[in-house]
Amino acid sequence: MEALIKRLAEAWGPSGYEHHVRDLIRAEVEPLADELWVDPLGNLICRIGQGDLRIMTAAHMDEIGLIVGHLDRQGYVRFSAIGGLFPAMLFGARVRFENGVTGTIGVENQFSKRHAVYNVNDFFVDVSTSTDANAEVRVGDPAGFVGEVVTRGERIIGKSLDDRIGCAIQIEAMRRIKETGTPHSVYFAFTVQEEVGSRGAQTAAYAIEPHLGIALDVTGAGDPPNGERIGIHLGKGVAIKTRDTGLIVPAAIRDLFVTRAEEAGIPYQLEVLEGGSTDGRVIQLARAGVPTGALSVPLRYVHTPSETADRGDVQATLDLLVAILTGPVELGEE
Numbered sequence: 001m002e003a004l005i006k007r008l009a010e011a012w013g014p015s016g017y018e019h020h021v022r023d024l025i026r027a028e029v030e031p032l033a034d035e036l037w038v039d040p041l042g043n044l045i046c047r048i049g050q051g052d053l054r055i056m057t058a059a060h061m062d063e064i065g066l067i068v069g070h071l072d073r074q075g076y077v078r079f080s081a082i083g084g085l086f087p088a089m090l091f092g093a094r095v096r097f098e099n100g101v102t103g104t105i106g107v108e109n110q111f112s113k114r115h116a117v118y119n120v121n122d123f124f125v126d127v128s129t130s131t132d133a134n135a136e137v138r139v140g141d142p143a144g145f146v147g148e149v150v151t152r153g154e155r156i157i158g159k160s161l162d163d164r165i166g167c168a169i170q171i172e173a174m175r176r177i178k179e180t181g182t183p184h185s186v187y188f189a190f191t192v193q194e195e196v197g198s199r200g201a202q203t204a205a206y207a208i209e210p211h212l213g214i215a216l217d218v219t220g221a222g223d224p225p226n227g228e229r230i231g232i233h234l235g236k237g238v239a240i241k242t243r244d245t246g247l248i249v250p251a252a253i254r255d256l257f258v259t260r261a262e263e264a265g266i267p268y269q270l271e272v273l274e275g276g277s278t279d280g281r282v283i284q285l286a287r288a289g290v291p292t293g294a295l296s297v298p299l300r301y302v303h304t305p306s307e308t309a310d311r312g313d314v315q316a317t318l319d320l321l322v323a324i325l326t327g328p329v330e331l332g333e334e
Contacts, residue, residue: 001172001314004028005156006149008164012096014065014082014142015196018042021061025167025190032174033188043204044190048177051184053329056210056290057173057321058201058279059166059217060194063159064303065144066095066125068137075134077103077125082142083195087118089304095125095143101135102146103127147305154235154311161307163194165297166216169318176322186325194279201279205286211331212253213292215241215280216321218299218309219271230273232298234310237267238317241294244273246281252331253293260323266316271296291331295321 013021022044030036033046044061064083071077093105103125107118125143127135149158156165170188177186187208192200194217205213219239222230232239240257242249254270261268273296284292297317300308 001168001318002151002156004171005161005165005168006158008167009149009158009160010147011164012098012144013061013063014144015062015193016082017098017142018061018192021164021167022190025061025171028171029174029188032178039203039207041200041203042192043200045204045208046174046188047185048174048188049182049185051182053184053212054187054208054210055184055212055214055325055329056187056189056205056208056283057170057214057216057325058189058191058204058283059170060163060191060200060279061167062192062195063144063162063164064195065142067142068139070139071137072124075128077127077137079125081120084303085120086303087120087123090120090123093305094146096146097137097141097143099136101127101137103137103143145305156309156311156314157306159305159307161299161309162218162302163216165218165309165314169216169314169321172318173321173325177325180326182326184325184329191279198279198282202282202286205283205290209287210283210290212329213280213283213290214321214324215278215283215292215294216317217278217294217296218302219273219296220302221298221300224300228274230271232269232271234298234300234308235312236269236298237313238320239269239271239296239298241271241273241280241296244277245275246277247284247292247294249293250291253291256329257293257295257320257324260327261320264319264323266320266323267312268316268320269298
């Protein structure tokens with residue numbers, strides 16, 4: 001699965017411009033799906049099985065990026081954020097536009113204000129090609145960050161693991177379930193525009209009208225020095241969400257996920273996330289409401305070009321997702 005993660009994570013696809021990633025995924029899943037379609041917003045939705053219970057899983061295809069606002073008098077690109085950009089990771093980063101132009105992010109007063117706290121408006125993209133010429137970049141052009149996916153021992157390091165790693169897990173789950181079967185109708189949604197408000201998951205859930213929703217995403221790890229106060233560690237297993245800022249997981253759904261993990265001997269952690277949410281936030285609100293849970297891959301350095309995951313956690317997330325989708329599911333009233 002690492003080759004698949006690398007191929008997906010290195011692909012270009014800021015929010016609203018996921019078509020290149022979707023084409024890569026479609027080539028993988030087309031032979032596996034019993035039914036497949038792309039909805040008007042750009043979500044790729046695949047169904048396997050035809051049971052009475054409809055389960056929807058969602059992993060988002062988009063990545064953070066930027067969009068050209070204007071070119072200043074010196075020819076430097078000024079931009080707006082697509083998704084949550086951290087100013088601390090911008091200086092010196094490289095971005096690529098869809099036409100292949102690579103730009104370098106610079107900052108005003110680099111040396112005289114080296115101890116300053118910057119905001120996004122202080123940065124620009126250098127697309128110069130010579131003393132008096134710039135590459136072809138226009139207002140409204142989006143760009144994504146450039147970065148190679150590499151490994152270091154059990155660590156997987158690269159940009160856009162959020163959430164291409166979830167997309168890869170969904171693809172591998174489809175391979176397994178195609179072989180083993182499922183008693184349910186399982187809808188795998190590869191969603192768009194999660195980084196700007198989970199817009200794709202909202203329309204996908206409305207169309208699927210699932211009985212159970214599962215968001216598949218990443219979560220921040222609390223184990224770096226002076227890290228966030230979250231009890232999630234790399235290498236300790238899949239994170240089963242209990243709460244984030246947009247979703248309180250029903251106890252019955254949390255307990256179902258925990259039971260499946262314990263039955264299969266899959267290492268897991270319980271997640272309470274203080275900042276951020278996932279596609280689960282909008283899936284739960286579709287139509288008359290959907291009981292929704294979430295599985296997260298622990299990740300260090302989220303929203304940077306060097307997001308870092310652990311092989312074992314990826315495997316644990318895949319194993320638990322398959323265990324849930326192939327086993328019996330009873331949804332009672334709270």
